[in-house]
Amino acid sequence: MYPSRFxxxxxxxxxxxxxxxxxxxxxxxxxxxxQSLVPLMKLRFASPELIVDINNLPGLDYHREDPDGTIRxxxxxxxxxxxxxxxxxxxxxxxAAAAPLIADPIVRNRGTLVGSLCHADPQGDWASVVTALGGxxxxxxxxxxxxxxxxxxxxxxxxxxxxxxxxxxxxIIPAPxxxxxxxxxxxxxxxxxxxxxxxxxxxxxxxxxVTRAGIALTGVGGSTINATAAAEALxxxxxxxxxxxxxxxxxxxxxxxxxxxxxxxxxxxxxxxxFVVRILSRGDGGEAAAGNGGEAGAGNGSExxxxxxxxxxAGNGTxxxxxxxxx
Amino acid sequence: MTIVYEDRGDxxxxxxxxxxxxxxxxxxxxxxxxxxxxxxxxxxRRGVGxxxxxxxxxxxxxxxxxxxxxxxxxxxCTMLAVQVDGRAVxxxxxxxxxxxxxxxxxxxxxxxxxQCGFCTPGMMMAAxxxxxxxxxxxxxxxxxxxxxxxxxxxxxxNIVKSVLWAADKLRAESS
Numbered sequence: 001m002y003p004s005r006f007x008x009x010x011x012x013x014x015x016x017x018x019x020x021x022x023x024x025x026x027x028x029x030x031x032x033x034x035q036s037l038v039p040l041m042k043l044r045f046a047s048p049e050l051i052v053d054i055n056n057l058p059g060l061d062y063h064r065e066d067p068d069g070t071i072r073x074x075x076x077x078x079x080x081x082x083x084x085x086x087x088x089x090x091x092x093x094x095x096a097a098a099a100p101l102i103a104d105p106i107v108r109n110r111g112t113l114v115g116s117l118c119h120a121d122p123q124g125d126w127a128s129v130v131t132a133l134g135g136x137x138x139x140x141x142x143x144x145x146x147x148x149x150x151x152x153x154x155x156x157x158x159x160x161x162x163x164x165x166x167x168x169x170x171x172i173i174p175a176p177x178x179x180x181x182x183x184x185x186x187x188x189x190x191x192x193x194x195x196x197x198x199x200x201x202x203x204x205x206x207x208x209x210v211t212r213a214g215i216a217l218t219g220v221g222g223s224t225i226n227a228t229a230a231a232e233a234l235x236x237x238x239x240x241x242x243x244x245x246x247x248x249x250x251x252x253x254x255x256x257x258x259x260x261x262x263x264x265x266x267x268x269x270x271x272x273x274x275f276v277v278r279i280l281s282r283g284d285g286g287e288a289a290a291g292n293g294g295e296a297g298a299g300n301g302s303e304x305x306x307x308x309x310x311x312x313x314a315g316n317g318t319x320x321x322x323x324x325x326x327x
Numbered sequence: 328m329t330i331v332y333e334d335r336g337d338x339x340x341x342x343x344x345x346x347x348x349x350x351x352x353x354x355x356x357x358x359x360x361x362x363x364x365x366x367x368x369x370x371x372r373r374g375v376g377x378x379x380x381x382x383x384x385x386x387x388x389x390x391x392x393x394x395x396x397x398x399x400x401x402x403x404c405t406m407l408a409v410q411v412d413g414r415a416v417x418x419x420x421x422x423x424x425x426x427x428x429x430x431x432x433x434x435x436x437x438x439x440x441x442q443c444g445f446c447t448p449g450m451m452m453a454a455x456x457x458x459x460x461x462x463x464x465x466x467x468x469x470x471x472x473x474x475x476x477x478x479x480x481x482x483x484x485n486i487v488k489s490v491l492w493a494a495d496k497l498r499a500e501s502s
Contacts, residue, residue: 002332007344008363008409028390031407038405039387042366051363053410082398104475106453108391109399110406192388192472 003041069175132214179204353421390476440489442480
């Protein structure tokens, strides 16, 4: 397979890239990691006439922490950089849990977090993580910069709030007020498959009480689901078995799963509940609940260990049996 | 170089864009004129003529087309050829010398790490990058590192053994 014909430009500055996008209008697309866009172009689901490759733009491959604790991820920071990040391991348990679960190790070498947010796939993991953390996307256009809350940035399945002449240059994760805990768990049939279910949970606590919470769901609706009622159920009190159960039930209620080849709607909803309980029961205070750390085989949270075992120990042996056995 | 596409009559052929790129492949300097939509896998196989890089699923799943770009493994069916302008590409042909096999190739031979062999070039290139980053991996780390490469024959057992064999040999050579 090969894409339909297009013109290719590889600008050396953001200003040049924006000018090219302006010229191309609706027929131009930004190419970053290309791990979603190139497959879409090969399948001719996308046929842009102009590709603006931003891989040669200098100074966008960073992820760093500001003195106040804000974390910034540049548009060319690859999933693999985040997976190997000592900063995230030490400071950002939810992102550290998600990074090793994105796609597969080779795709992680190219794909980017910011690109994943722009792609806005309902089964994309990062949009849920950034939603749970209350993050932002920074866009640069001819009129300057604007900072867009993630809830406003993802406007629907495969749709984002960027104007045709804007480039998403950075994602921002605000500094937590209090001790940050949480994680990301994902059920997938095998490494590299789309999420059957993914759940991101973040809590900030101080004085023994949860002061902020975010819960977001992957793969169980037409778009990333921000389970605000579930998160609110945690706030204003210490984490308890009761509040965790309540949040889990509300998150399961917020899910809009459909029965498909990855599992029944009922099963997916059940897994949302299970994952919320599992993440919240493992982390307390500032302790990190890493998605594939901690428990052996918990890498993608499979109940029966078929999917989870695949992730951590078998590599990729159980392609299609995983979901059925886990179910 | 010239790449021939089937004319399906659905695309304007009056003004075909062509980009000139320079890159190295297995250390050898190359210049190519490519249409931007040419995939890296096709540049390697049909342009350069190195057919050790296999195209399996063509959908970013199987990893048979894995090559190293600036040392990092990528799926060459999911990268545009124009994007390797100024970069270094390594394929399975670059592993061995004129007369001797690379320890990874020796390992796959010694441990029967292949049956049909279709996934093998991708496995070896992914393994090469893995061992460069982690010369003494555990079995789990090898499985994790190769989890973007699919094999339909072996059940992976012997592939993992082959990579561990190569890791031992490479460490012995460098000590």
